[in-house]
Amino acid sequence: MNIQFTGTEIARLELKQVYRGAIENPSDLSFSYSPAFHESSDQEFLVIFDLSLNSDEGFLLSVQYVARFETDEPIYENFKESNFVKINAPAIAYPFLRTYISNLTLNSGFSPVILPTINFTQM
16 A cells, blocks of 8 residues: 655644743643544545643644545555554654644744654554
């Protein structure tokens, strides 16, 4: 099966500037991801990242970031449970999320946020 990374999109974005003292847990990062499969397309799947950050620099950030992948064959149950979907695809897409967050915060007037690297094998 040939698999192709076809791009990313923002499903939800919230960036709010707040007074530094108003953030209860500064530098608090919440991160999760999960695969999703279209019922209408048996040759496409998504990796959905959910990220929330309370920055000690005075902003709150919440984003849902979607990475798209296409295959040249129909996706069956054994592929949905494979390491590619759970480990490799998120590892391919995550650097794009890291770059997006860094550029977004920098272009919004804050110091760029550099998300930590993640070992998806250990997650």
